[in-house]
Amino acid sequence: MPAHDVLIIGAGLAGQRAALAAAKAGASVAIMSKVHPVRSHSVAAAGGINAAISVDDDWRSHAFDTVKGSDFLGDQDAIEVMCSEAPDEVLHLEHIGVTFHRNDRGEMDLRAFGGASMKRTAYVADITGQAMLHVLYEQLMKHHETVERFEEWFTTSLLLDESGSCSGVIARDVRSGRMEAFTAKNVILACGGAGQAYKPTTNGLIVTGDGIALAYRSGAPLMDMEMVQYHPTCLVETGILITEGARGEGAHLLNANGERFMEKSAPNKMELASRDVVSRAEQTEINEGRGVGPGGAGISLDVTVVPRKRTLEALREIVNLGRDFAGVDITREPITIRPGQHYIMGGVKTDVDGRTPIEGLYAAGEVACVSVHGGNRLGANSLLDTLIFGRRAGEHAAARAASMPLPHLDGSAQLRRDVNAIDATIARPHQGRRVSEIKNDLGETMNRHAAVFRDEAGLQEALATIGRLREEADSAWIDDRGTVFNQDVLGALELGFLLDCAETTVVAALERRESRGAQFRTDFPERNDEEWLKHIDVSLGEEGPLVSYSPVTITQWQPEERKY
Ligand SMILES: Cc1cc2nc3c(=O)[nH]c(=O)nc-3n(C[C@H](O)[C@H](O)[C@H](O)COP(=O)(O)OP(=O)(O)OC[C@H]3O[C@@H](n4cnc5c(N)ncnc54)[C@H](O)[C@@H]3O)c2cc1C
Numbered sequence: 073m074p075a076h077d078v079l080i081i082g083a084g085l086a087g088q089r090a091a092l093a094a095a096k097a098g099a100s101v102a103i104m105s106k107v108h109p110v111r112s113h114s115v116a117a118a119g120g121i122n123a124a125i126s127v128d129d130d131w132r133s134h135a136f137d138t139v140k141g142s143d144f145l146g147d148q149d150a151i152e153v154m155c156s157e158a159p160d161e162v163l164h165l166e167h168i169g170v171t172f173h174r175n176d177r178g179e180m181d182l183r184a185f186g187g188a189s190m191k192r193t194a195y196v197a198d199i200t201g202q203a204m205l206h207v208l209y210e211q212l213m214k215h216h217e218t219v220e221r222f223e224e225w226f227t228t229s230l231l232l233d234e235s236g237s238c239s240g241v242i243a244r245d246v247r248s249g250r251m252e253a254f255t256a257k258n259v260i261l262a263c264g265g266a267g268q269a270y271k272p273t274t275n276g277l278i279v280t281g282d283g284i285a286l287a288y289r290s291g292a293p294l295m296d297m298e299m300v301q302y303h304p305t306c307l308v309e310t311g312i313l314i315t316e317g318a319r320g321e322g323a324h325l326l327n328a329n330g331e332r333f334m335e336k337s338a339p340n341k342m343e344l345a346s347r348d349v350v351s352r353a354e355q356t357e358i359n360e361g362r363g364v365g366p367g368g369a370g371i372s373l374d375v376t377v378v379p380r381k382r383t384l385e386a387l388r389e390i391v392n393l394g395r396d397f398a399g400v401d402i403t404r405e406p407i408t409i410r411p412g413q414h415y416i417m418g419g420v421k422t423d424v425d426g427r428t429p430i431e432g433l434y435a436a437g438e439v440a441c442v443s444v445h446g447g448n449r450l451g452a453n454s455l456l457d458t459l460i461f462g463r464r465a466g467e468h469a470a471a472r473a474a475s476m477p478l479p480h481l482d483g484s485a486q487l488r489r490d491v492n493a494i495d496a497t498i499a500r501p502h503q504g505r506r507v508s509e510i511k512n513d514l515g516e517t518m519n520r521h522a523a524v525f526r527d528e529a530g531l532q533e534a535l536a537t538i539g540r541l542r543e544e545a546d547s548a549w550i551d552d553r554g555t556v557f558n559q560d561v562l563g564a565l566e567l568g569f570l571l572d573c574a575e576t577t578v579v580a581a582l583e584r585r586e587s588r589g590a591q592f593r594t595d596f597p598e599r600n601d602e603e604w605l606k607h608i609d610v611s612l613g614e615e616g617p618l619v620s621y622s623p624v625t626i627t628q629w630q631p632e633e634r635k636y
Pocket residue numbers: 081082083084085086087104105106107109112113114115116117118119120121200201225226227228262263264265274275276278279282283313414415436437438439451452453454455456458
């Protein structure tokens with residue numbers, strides 16, 4: 073049985089940063105990923121990473137923008153940690169080889185991003201995530217003696233000892249189908265978000281909420297699950313993201329009358345208001361008949377106002393995306409976009425060291441909720457979140473490991489259960505529905521009822537549909553009966569994870585009877601600090617999701633009306 077001080081599930085930016093920090097602190101580390109690490113979804117991150125690097129900036133200004141962006145639901149102690157540690161973290165990245173864009177003076181260039189009071193987003197053209205992920209992977213190679221890599225291994229469950237502490241995982245080697253129990257003094261979940269609960273989404277097929285569901289099923293509470301971010305600029309047909317960097321460079325949003333409609337809801341920040349505000353404004357234009365494109369279902373994003381040379385230099389990836397996926401040369405004509413599911417602010421509840429309420433279990437990155445994003449994440453704050461809290465979780469877990477012996481754990485019973493469950497799924501008769509059909513229905517349901525605008529009736533309908541889909545998933549069949557790279561059976565497991573994430577999202581959205589950040593309830597259109605300035609936590613009870621509340625930490629910024 074493999075045994076380590078720190079076992080990290082997930083090799084995106086959060087996982088790799090955690091691995092490097094734990095290894096540097098002297099721990100024996102294993103990092104596991106269901107895909108090759110550089111295929112982790114962090115590779116898709118485009119626009120950049122925030123840090124108050126400029127001499128004219130101050131981390132407190134970054135922190136206040138983040139608090140305001142969160143609609144005052146973010147925990148200010150965690151936001152202070154993230155923003156104050158940001159400049160050193162970004163400079164560290166540069167020192168280890170990330171080729172951030174530089175300006176004519178040779179300094180690190182910074183671009184404007186939504187909800188920020190000044191330019192503070194460092195970037196590598198519009199492939200920032202890719203540049204960062206590859207550099208971190210290079211560093212992991214350097215630490216090959218202390219960091220063991222389990223690439224293309226899929227975690228199926230967490231192992232808890234008799235005292236309830238997390239002491240390992242069960243995982244399946246995707247290449248061979250072999251299952252194994254892993255022992256660890258600490259497990260860090262860095263499994264990313266759950267965007268595939270929606271259709272369409274900007275998130276890749278692998279973003280299926282595994283870590284959130286694994287923790288939830290083991291008794292860890294989830295927090296802020298109702299807060300789901302819709303990004304304002306996604307291609308109408310496919311949901312593919314056009315980075316906020318486009319608006320950061322000056323692109324305009326126009327309705328069918330050619331009006332820059334953001335004047336109405338954000339006269340100061342215009343297109344660079346926070347994402348929840350811009351998405352709502354776009355959806356309102358579409359709903360009120362001022363949309364563009366087929367069925368008036370879109371909005372025009374006009375990048376032609378940005379100098380062509382600059383677009384080709386700083387936004388080259390979206391030039392390719394526009395051409396390949398919409399047949400549009402964005403340097404010459406507007407492209408049609410609309411709001412689309414992009415990010416989940418909620419996740420496994422942690423403290424600022426990544427600790428969950430389960431001893432020995434940590435979480436960092438999009439899987440976690442610390443909560444620095446509260447009701448709405450500012451663009452370019454997620455990459456920062458993955459690095460700061462990935463590092464802190466790695467350091468804390470390594471320190472904890474130094475003071476304890478390896479747990480003596482017999483994972484054989486859980487291993488048998490997981491093997492049997494997978495065998496039973498593979499053996500299901502070809503009756504009932506396919507996994508892919510159920511997933512499709514789930515995504516469309518969430519996109520209809522748990523989107524930019526929500527209400528009680530729609531959310532109740534979503535909950536009922538999720539219940540029905542759960543029953544169907546229990547007997548859903550798959551084609552592949554083999555063991556080698558059986559992605560089909562993993563898809564069935566992922567569907568179960570997605571259903572947990574969707575259910576907790578809808579339960580929390582029903583519970584929050586107010587509008588704040590990304591949650592806009594048309595039946596409760598006002599923010600109500602008196603009753604709802606609190607986090608909604610969801611845990612798994614005997615009968616299903618159980619709701620409780622936890623306070624929002626306020627240090628220096630009292631809630632006020634949010635205007636852009
Ligand atoms: C198109 C796009 C553009 C974006 N642009 C930006 C941006 O410019 N700036 C910004 O701040 N944010 C951006 N974001 C958000 C940001 O990229 C993500 O929130 C962040 O990269 C998530 O990193 P992570 O390390 O938490 O997870 P991921 O990078 O998603 O990694 C998850 C890891 O977990 C592994 N895993 C999952 N389940 C299992 C399992 N069961 N067993 C084993 N391994 C598992 C995966 O293999 C993977 O290695 C963007 C997001 C998208 C979708």
